[in-house]
Amino acid sequence: MDTFGFLAQGLATAMQPMILLYALIGVTLGTAVGVLPGIGPALTVALLLPVTYGLDPAGSLIMFAGIYYGGMYGGSTTSILLNTPGESASIVTALEGNKMARAGRGGPALATAAIGSFVAGLLATLALAFLAPFVVKLALVLGPRDYFALMMLAFITVSAAFGDSTMKGLTSLFVGLALGVVGIDGLTGQARLSFGVPQLLDGVEVTTLAVAMFAVGEALFVAAQGSAMHDKIHAIKGSVRMTREDWSRSWRPWLRGTAIGFPIGAMPAGGADIASFLSYGSEKRFARKPEEFGHGAIEGVAGPEAANNAAAAGTLVPLLTLGLPTTATAAIMLAGFQQFGLQPGPLLFVTAPTLVWGLIASLLVANVMLLVLNLPLIRLWVRLLTIPRHWLYAGILLFATLGTIGVNPSPVELSMLMIFGIMGYLMRLHAYPIAPVVVGLILGPMAEQQLRRALAISQGDWTTLVASPVSAVLLTLAFLGLVVPPLLRWRGKGDVLSKVAAAED
Amino acid sequence: MTGQATRPQRRPDGAALVIAVMLAAVGGTFIVQGRASPDNGGYSGVGSGDAPIFVGVVLVLLAIAHVVKGLRSGPVGLPVQHLGPVGLIVGGLLLQLVLLRITGFSIASGLLFACTASAFGHRNPAISVPVGIVLAIAVYGVFDQLLRLNLPAGWLELTIFGS
Numbered sequence: 001m002d003t004f005g006f007l008a009q010g011l012a013t014a015m016q017p018m019i020l021l022y023a024l025i026g027v028t029l030g031t032a033v034g035v036l037p038g039i040g041p042a043l044t045v046a047l048l049l050p051v052t053y054g055l056d057p058a059g060s061l062i063m064f065a066g067i068y069y070g071g072m073y074g075g076s077t078t079s080i081l082l083n084t085p086g087e088s089a090s091i092v093t094a095l096e097g098n099k100m101a102r103a104g105r106g107g108p109a110l111a112t113a114a115i116g117s118f119v120a121g122l123l124a125t126l127a128l129a130f131l132a133p134f135v136v137k138l139a140l141v142l143g144p145r146d147y148f149a150l151m152m153l154a155f156i157t158v159s160a161a162f163g164d165s166t167m168k169g170l171t172s173l174f175v176g177l178a179l180g181v182v183g184i185d186g187l188t189g190q191a192r193l194s195f196g197v198p199q200l201l202d203g204v205e206v207t208t209l210a211v212a213m214f215a216v217g218e219a220l221f222v223a224a225q226g227s228a229m230h231d232k233i234h235a236i237k238g239s240v241r242m243t244r245e246d247w248s249r250s251w252r253p254w255l256r257g258t259a260i261g262f263p264i265g266a267m268p269a270g271g272a273d274i275a276s277f278l279s280y281g282s283e284k285r286f287a288r289k290p291e292e293f294g295h296g297a298i299e300g301v302a303g304p305e306a307a308n309n310a311a312a313a314g315t316l317v318p319l320l321t322l323g324l325p326t327t328a329t330a331a332i333m334l335a336g337f338q339q340f341g342l343q344p345g346p347l348l349f350v351t352a353p354t355l356v357w358g359l360i361a362s363l364l365v366a367n368v369m370l371l372v373l374n375l376p377l378i379r380l381w382v383r384l385l386t387i388p389r390h391w392l393y394a395g396i397l398l399f400a401t402l403g404t405i406g407v408n409p410s411p412v413e414l415s416m417l418m419i420f421g422i423m424g425y426l427m428r429l430h431a432y433p434i435a436p437v438v439v440g441l442i443l444g445p446m447a448e449q450q451l452r453r454a455l456a457i458s459q460g461d462w463t464t465l466v467a468s469p470v471s472a473v474l475l476t477l478a479f480l481g482l483v484v485p486p487l488l489r490w491r492g493k494g495d496v497l498s499k500v501a502a503a504e505d
Numbered sequence: 506m507t508g509q510a511t512r513p514q515r516r517p518d519g520a521a522l523v524i525a526v527m528l529a530a531v532g533g534t535f536i537v538q539g540r541a542s543p544d545n546g547g548y549s550g551v552g553s554g555d556a557p558i559f560v561g562v563v564l565v566l567l568a569i570a571h572v573v574k575g576l577r578s579g580p581v582g583l584p585v586q587h588l589g590p591v592g593l594i595v596g597g598l599l600l601q602l603v604l605l606r607i608t609g610f611s612i613a614s615g616l617l618f619a620c621t622a623s624a625f626g627h628r629n630p631a632i633s634v635p636v637g638i639v640l641a642i643a644v645y646g647v648f649d650q651l652l653r654l655n656l657p658a659g660w661l662e663l664t665i666f667g668s
Contacts, residue, residue, distance in 0.1 A: 050654065051648060051652060051654060053654070054652060054653045054654075055652075167567065167570050167571070167574065170563075170567060171524075171528065171567050171571075174560060174563050174564055174567060177560050178531060178535060178560050178561075178564065181535070181556050181557050181560055185544075185553035187553065188544050188552070188553045190542060190544055190553035190554075192538065192539075192542070192553060192554075192556075192557055193534075193535065193538050193557060216594075216598070219594060219621065220591050220594055220595070222625075223587070223590035223591055223593075223594055223624045223625060224586045224587050224588065224590060224591050225584065225586075225587070226585070226587040226590075388627070389625050389626075390621070390622040390623075390624075390625035390626055390627035390633075391622065391627075391636075393621055393622075393624075393625050394617075394618045394619070394621040394622040394625070394627075394633070394637065395618070395640070397594070397597070397598075397617060397618070397621045398614050398617060398618050398621075398637070398640065398641060398644065399644075401598070401601060401614065401617065402614070402644060402648065402656075405605065405610065405656060405657070406648065406654040406655065406656060409605060409606075409655075409656070409657050411602055414598070414601070414602045414605070415602065417598070418595065418598045418599070418602070421595075421598070422595065425591070429583060429586065430520060430524070430581075430583075448556045451551065452546070452549045452551050453549070454549075455546075455548075455549035455550060455551050456547070456548040456549035459548055460546075460548065460549055460550035460551075
């Protein structure tokens with residue numbers, strides 16, 4: 001069967017009423033968390049993981065993917081109306097979007113963001129469907145050493161290649177790797193760093209770490225800033241309709257944003273935030289009226305919003321075909337697959353085709369739902385922003401502990417939640433990135449296993465790691481990602497890198 | 506952050522030095538524990554103790570990098586931190602941890618809810634405690650009764666939902 005056949009089969013799965021319901025819950029929740037400042041898609045998926053233990057695997061995974069897509073849609077709303085991005089990939093949108101809202105053009109800004117997200121989501125999901133089978137074929141010839149090299153590249157791009165400081169990124173990554181070592185070694189069954197505490201033999205739960213870092217850490221950080229001033233919401237004046245000129249200025253940025261976002265998401269080259277930043281830069285260069293940039297240029301909203309949605313779809317390519325998460329949200333979704341006893345990778349397309357193609361097709365359906373949810377109902381979502389902060393964060397903490405208590409109501413687990421939460425607060429305070437910790441925790445043990453397998457095959461000969469062309473190229477890229485950014489910073493070109501800082505989603 | 510910054514260039518960045526000490530301590534622990542592993546790795550030559558040693562060595566190197574940077578850069582100005590609210594939230598988490606087995610999920614979580622609300626400026630427990638407990642009971646009803654998540658029950662849950 002070819003891709004069309006699989007997609008048609010997937011659509012049949014996606015159209016089942018129960019699956020539609022899961023997708024609807026996912027995109028609604030996703031939009032809500034995208035709109036609300038302080039919680040992003042990574043955290044929401046982490047909160048829901050324990051809750052979905054008893055539910056249908058396909059439905060739950062479709063719900064998670066819906067949250068991811070929805071978060072990308074919803075994030076633009078706060079960026080435009082509040083100047084506080086709801087999630088990291090929308091930071092760039094705030095640059096032009098908020099200026100438009102101040103000038104009374106909030107409606108068209110929201111519209112171009114929503115329609116751009118729709119166009120990009122649709123095209124990128126189709127690209128995912130057509131690209132995935134090829135990557136799966138490619139993946140079959142990859143050996144342990146190639147996987148190891150891929151993971152090295154992912155580590156470097158997540159932690160060191162972008163952001164303010166290579167040292168801080170690497171510190172975050174190695175904190176994650178250190179936590180990943182705790183527990184029983186997957187290859188020999190040796191207990192490592194468990195200090196005789198039985199609960200530590202299982203290792204550190206990804207969900208506990210993610211919830212603690214993102215929810216508890218964020219709440220502590222926001223609380224510690226005191227009653228900081230809140231930006232004024234810019235009411236949506238007039239209609240959300242776009243004029244003829246808005247359309248003609250938007251469609252090229254949408255397509256360019258998609259073309260930039262999808263490959264960046266699909267390669268282990270960082271997440272949606274990097275894509276949206278690059279798209280903003282290219283729109284600025286191509287713009288017919290570059291003088292408008294900085295004062296509310298619609299291209300500066302259309303491009304980045306398309307790019308971040310395309311990148312979200314792109315990150316599903318390595319996640320589904322190789323089992324390789326390249327963002328924090330993808331890392332937690334991987335934990336979601338594992339929770340149901342599924343291992344994403346080439347084999348998944350053979351053993352569970354209905355699930356994989358149902359998931360991909362559901363993304364197309366979810367995209368349509370999101371357009372309907374976001375354009376006519378935008379005023380409803382904006383009302384979410386009027387929830388007082390004290391109820392919002394109190395609720396977030398209640399749900400944060402709910403997940404941990406539901407899985408394992410032991411004092412050890414709750415203490416870990418608290419300690420990692422304080423750690424998350426301190427890391428935010430001192431500007432250490434959070435995502436590398438989560439990615440390090442989940443990818444670290446996988447990378448170690450691939451390395452040891454590769455070396456076992458070569459009988460301990462380390463040159464095997466660069467003996468295949470794929471792994472040699474990937475390791476070279478990883479090395480460059482580690483070495484070049486400090487050189488750039490040293491030569492005074494660091495601002496570009498710090499602007500592209502990969503944050504949490 | 507304490508005292509006046511009369512000669513900011515000469516004073517080291519205290520935070521970086523503290524972080525360096527913590528990284529070195531964790532790194533050292535990992536190296537010691539890794540070396541204690543009896544596994545020599547068989548064919549691959551990389552045993553289960555080698556990953557902890559590698560991580561530990563890099564953590565120690567990062568600690569050295571922090572020291573160098575901390576001595577060079579001088580103190581970094583951080584925004585003023587209000588530690589009262591932080592203490593309230595951490596206290597709420599501790600309270601929940603202690604009370605969970607004794608009073609059950611709803612009361613323990615309701616108190617966490619109230620503590621957090623007060624950290625964010627809502628200082629009237631006569632409102633926030635009942636709101637929190639009612640919300641927690643609703644959460645318990647949905648997740649424990651409907652979705653079969655196993656949440657610790659106390660007298661309140663047993664009274665409302667039976668056994």
